[in-house]
Structures are given as structure tokens and as C-alpha cells.
Amino acid sequence: TGRCVVAVDGPSGSGKSTVSRRLAVGIGARYLDTGAMYRAITWAVLRSGVDRADAGSVAKVADEVDLRIGTDPQGYGVTVDGVGVDADIRGPEVTGAVSAVAAVPAVRKLLVARQREMIVNAGRIVVEGRDIGSVVAPDADLKVYLTASAAARAARRSAEDASDVTATAADLARRDRLDSTRKIDPLAQAADAVVLDTTELGIDEVVARLRDLLTERG
Numbered sequence: 596t597g598r599c600v601v602a603v604d605g606p607s608g609s610g611k612s613t614v615s616r617r618l619a620v621g622i623g624a625r626y627l628d629t630g631a632m633y634r635a636i637t638w639a640v641l642r643s644g645v646d647r648a649d650a651g652s653v654a655k656v657a658d659e660v661d662l663r664i665g666t667d668p669q670g671y672g673v674t675v676d677g678v679g680v681d682a683d684i685r686g687p688e689v690t691g692a693v694s695a696v697a698a699v700p701a702v703r704k705l706l707v708a709r710q711r712e713m714i715v716n717a718g719r720i721v722v723e724g725r726d727i728g729s730v731v732a733p734d735a736d737l738k739v740y741l742t743a744s745a746a747a748r749a750a751r752r753s754a755e756d757a758s759d760v761t762a763t764a765a766d767l768a769r770r771d772r773l774d775s776t777r778k779i780d781p782l783a784q785a786a787d788a789v790v791l792d793t794t795e796l797g798i799d800e801v802v803a804r805l806r807d808l809l810t811e812r813g
């Protein structure tokens with residue numbers, strides 16, 4: 596059980612989180628949810644009251660907060676200045692603001708550096724996000740890009756948080772557009788990523804396929 600880095604990218608609702616956590620448990624690896632880091636910084640920005648359209652102020656908040664995140668796939672905690680934010684970072688306020696905060700270059704620079712450090716320290720880790728295979732860990736042992744139809748993604752998300760499916764579909768479309776068109780590190784498929792469409796696949800099938808791919812690659 597040596598070093599092994601698996602990069603899992605894709606839009607929200609593609610099954611990334613569930614698949615990544617299960618894969619990590621299955622192969623005895625750590626797990627890093629990079630979206631939770633962007634969400635935690637967004638939470639801090641909203642709490643601070645600074646103008647979130649002001650990139651300089653947003654970057655300053657990101658630089659000053661003490662963000663901590665665990666890497667246990669069976670349950671990790673996120674804290675900001677010692678405050679547990681696991682529930683709050685999934686709420687509508689953070690979800691509505693996170694794409695804008697994640698588009699600030701200084702925020703990305705800071706978090707990408709933290710993510711690389713955590714990956715090196717973990718050695719064996721499944722990392723999920725938007726730019727993992729392309730930017731954070733271009734030398735990952737396996738890069739996966741998960742997709743699913745817009746309808747399937749909206750249905751999964753609204754089942755998860757009991758939200759209205761039409762509103763969820765609109766929010767996903769909005770975030771996809773922002774995440775894919777931002778200037779730095781947009782949501783992108785790495786050239787060497789294995790693309791899996793999960794619309795018709797169950798979680799277990801996806802995880803099994805990824806384990807097969809890892810075995811094939813030794």
C-alpha cells in the first residue's frame with residue numbers, strides 16, 4: 596500500500612462525493628473534499644460581512660482564517676477559526692456564493708497549495724473537486740471525470756437535500772456555467788482522465804469500475 600493519488604472531478608450531482616468516499620474506504624486511502632474547502636472560505640467571507648464582489652477583501656479573509664479539514668472518508672470535520680461548519684457550508688447561502696468566491700485567483704492559489712500539501716502528507720488519497728486532475732494533482736495515478744445528465748444530477752441533489760427539483764436544476768446550471776467559464780482553473784476534463792457517465796450506473800458499479808482501473812494500473 597504505497598503512494599496512490601486518485602483525482603475525481605466533475606460537476607455537482609455527478610456522484611463524485613459518494614463515489615470518492617466509498618472508493619477511499621475500499622482501498623484504505625484518505626479522502627479530501629476540496630469543494631468543502633471553497634465552501635468553508637465562502638462561509639468565512641459571508642460571516643465577515645466584507646463585500647463578496649471585492650476580490651481583494653475576499654482574498655484577505657481567505658488568507659486570515661484558520662481553515663481545517665479532516666481526511667477520514669468515514670467522517671471528516673471542517674472548522675473555520677475553531678467553529679464547526681459542516682452543516683452550514685451545505686446551506687443555500689454558501690451554495691449561492693461559492694462559485695464567485697472560488698473564482699478569485701488568490702483564493703485558488705491558497706487552497707491549491709494547501710491541497711497539494713495534504714496530498715503529499717497523506718500519500719494514499721482520493722481527492723475530489725473540479726480541477727484536481729488538471730491543476731492540483733496532474734501526476735495523479737488515476738484521473739476520473741464523472742458526468743451525468745442534467746436531469747439525473749438535479750434529481751440526485753434534490754433527493755439529498757429535499758429541495759425542489761426545478762430550483763435545484765436551475766442552481767446546478769448556474770454553478771456549472773460559472774465553474775466552467777471562469778478564467779483560472781475552470782471545471783475541465785484532464786486530457787488523460789477516464790470519463791464515466793453515471794446517469795445509468797449505480798454507485799457500486801462506478802466504484803467497482805474505478806477499483807478495476809486501479810488494479811489494471813498496478
Ligand code: C5P
Nearest residue numbers: 607629630631633693694697724725726
Ligand atoms: O463540490 P462542491 O459542490 O461542494 O463544490 C462547491 C463549489 O466549489 C463548486 O461549485 C466550485 O465553484 C468550487 N470548487 C472549485 N474547485 C474545486 C472544488 C470546488 O472551484 N476543486
